[in-house]
Structures are given as structure tokens and as C-alpha cells.
Amino acid sequence: MMGVVLYPVLLGLVQGFSEFLPISSSGHLALVQIFLGIKGPQMGFDLILHMATLLAVVAYFAVDMLRFLRDFLWGFFSEDARSSEGWRYGWAVIAGTVVTALVGLPLKPLVETASQNSLWVGAGLVVTGIVLTVSRFIPPGARKVGLMVGLVVGLAQGIAVMPGISRSGSTIVAALAVGLSPLEAFRFSFLLSVPAVIGATLVEVFDGGGYAAFLSSLPHGWPIGFVAAGAAGFLSLVALRRVSLFRAWWMFGAYCLLLGTAVVGFSLLGV
Known part of the structure; x- marks a missing residue:
């Protein structure tokens, strides 16, 4: 019984x-599931945990999201509103x-295959480490969010769906590379994640045979894991904003390079 509850909580944390950390x-x-030998469907529970952290994003950016949505919708009726930040953000998202969907x-x-292979995951972490390390040399910009940024x-x-490649790291670095400021890159990255997570969950539910079948595929104790993921996600989101202010991405890059290299090595050696 303890294991039934412990695994969802562990994965949720x-x-x-x-x-949100890159x-x-x-x-x-994937690594926790592989090395602890946790069997069973992974994609469904992973998406449930992503939905939990999505709620953390919505809670954190609620004011921005409501303002942008209002301005975007008003832009269809007012020409003046089409110069607003919300109008640009809406089309960029x-x-x-x-x-993201096309890729x-x-x-x-x-x-799904790579998530069960530690070599793939390790290689993805190495890629993430390189991307984060290179970001240190990108000068801060002042570009506004627009269609090209989106x-x-x-x-x-889209590329970051591969396990080991950080979604937040990849999108924030991409936003920095096209000229956004660190805090603007931070905000746009997570607002863009909202429809992507919702869409991925709907696809998984549909592929799994519907809502009832999707729920039945989840492990026992998944609601506890859901709560743990949401609470931990909000805390890490607060932490990442502070990292964005100081642009300390290289620390996470070094961590990913070390972990990824170790996982690749263990995988090749059959450890």
C-alpha cells in the first residue's frame, strides 16, 4: 500500500x-521510472502531472492571462486595441x-519509445546542457513579443517533447535568441505552454479510448501525486523567475551536462 501511494507522490514531486526549472x-x-522499475502506462500519468503544474502556471500568471485575453478579444472590434500587448501576445501564442503541434x-x-530508454534521455539532457550553457553568451534584448517570436x-x-530536452529551457533560450528580455522570455515561455499541455492531454485522452479509459490507466494514488506536483510546481516557478532575473542558466546547464553524460555512460555500460 505504501508503494502504491509513494510512487505517485515521488513522481509528482x-x-x-x-x-519549470530548465x-x-x-x-x-523517465529516469525515475526506468531506474526504479516503475512499470505501467507512463504517458497518461505524465500528462496528469503536467496538468497539475499547468494549474500552477495559471495561478501565477492569472492577472496577465486575463488582461491579454481581454485585449486580444477586444482587438477584433477595435482597431486601437490591435496595438495592445494582448493582441500581439494572442497571435504569438x-x-x-x-x-508546436506540427512538430x-x-x-x-x-x-513514447525514447521515454523508456535511458540512453535517449541522457542524450536529451546533454543537449539541454549545451543549450543552457550557450545561452550565457546571448546578449539581453528588448524586442516585443510578436508573430515571429511565436x-x-x-x-x-515542439522539439522539446523529446525526453531530456527541457521545454522551459529550450523556449526561454529561443526567446532570448530572438531578442526578448529575460523576464519577457520567462513570461512568454510559460504562457505558450498552456495550450500545448491542454492539447497534449486531449490527444492522449482521445488516443486512450476516451475519458473513462484514460482515468482507468492511471496508477492508484494519482490524485495525491497531482496535488504534490501542483504545489511543488508553484514553488519552482517562483524560483525560476529569480533565476531569470540573474540569468544563471549556466548552473542548470552544468547540472544537465553532468547528469546526461553520467546516464549515457551508465546506459552504454549496461549499468
Whole structure:
């Protein structure tokens, strides 16, 4: 009984603390499941945990989301509103979501296979480490969020469905590379994640035979893991904002490089 409850809580905490820090929550979840020998469907429970951390994003950015949504909708009726931040954000999120779907959906079978292979996960972590380390040399910009920003960051988000490649790290670095300021990159990265997580969950529910079948595939104790992931996610989101202010990405890059290299080494040696 203890194991039935412990595993969902453990995975929920891993997901929550690693979701927003640029170290790949999917990679850490996969490694925990692989090395602890946790069997059973992984994608469904992973998505449930992502939904929990999505609620943390909504709670953290609620004011911005409501303001942007209001301005975006008003832009269809007022020409003046089309110069607002909400109008630009709205189209950027739509464009980024479309690109994410076009890139990420075809990768779904590969993602499911790679999530059960520590070599794939380790390689993804190495890629994340390199990306975060390189970001140290990107000068801060002052570009506004717009359609092109949405397309570029959406592409990064689509590629980041692979386990070990950090979604937050990839999208924030992509946003920095196209000229956003660190805090603007932080905000846009997580607002763009909202429709992507909702869409991925709906796809998984549909592929799993519907809502009832999807719920039946989840492990016992999943609601406890859900709560743990949401609470830990909010805390890590607060922490990442502070990291964004100081642009201390290289620390996470070093961590991912070390962990990824170790996992690849253990995998090749058959440890």
C-alpha cells in the first residue's frame, strides 16, 4: 500500500520541482521510472502531472492571462486595441501553438519509445546542457513579443517533447535568441505552454479510448501525486523567475551536462 501511494507522490514531486526549472521534467520522470522499475502506462500519468503544474502556471500568471485575453478579444472590434500587448501576445501564442503541434505530434511514437530508454534521455539532457550553457553568451534584448517570436519559440517547444530536452529551457533560450528580455522570455515561455499541455492531454485522452479509459490507466494514488506536483510546481516557478532575473542558466546547464553524460555512460555500460 505504501508503494502504491509513494510512487505517485515521488513522481509528482519530481515533476513539480523539475517542470519549470530548465532541467527537463520529462527526462527526470523517465529516469525515475526506468531506474526504479516503475512499470505501467507512463504517458497518461505524465500528462496528469503536467496538468497539475499547468494549474500552477495559471495561478501565477492569472492577472496577465486575463488582461491579454481581454485585449486580444477586444482587438477584433477595435482597431486601437490591435496595438495592445494582448493582441500581439494572442497571435504569438496561436502561431507558436500551431508550430508546436506540427512538430510535436509526429514525434509522439518516438517520444513514447525514447521515454523508456535511458540512453535517449541522457542524450536529451546533454543537449539541454549545451543549450543552457550557450545561452550565457546571448546578449539581453528588448524586442516585443510578436508573430515571429511565436513561430520560433513554438518550434523550440515542439522539439522539446523529446525526453531530456527541457521545454522551459529550450523556449526561454529561443526567446532570448530572438531578442526578448529575460523576464519577457520567462513570461512568454510559460504562457505558450498552456495550450500545448491542454492539447497534449486531449490527444492522449482521445488516443486512450476516451475519458473513462484514460482515468482507468492511471496508477492508484494519482490524485495525491497531482496535488504534490501542483504545489511543488508553484514553488519552482517562483524560483525560476529569480533565476531569470540573474540569468544563471549556466548552473542548470552544468547540472544537465553532468547528469546526461553520467546516464549515457551508465546506459552504454549496461549499468
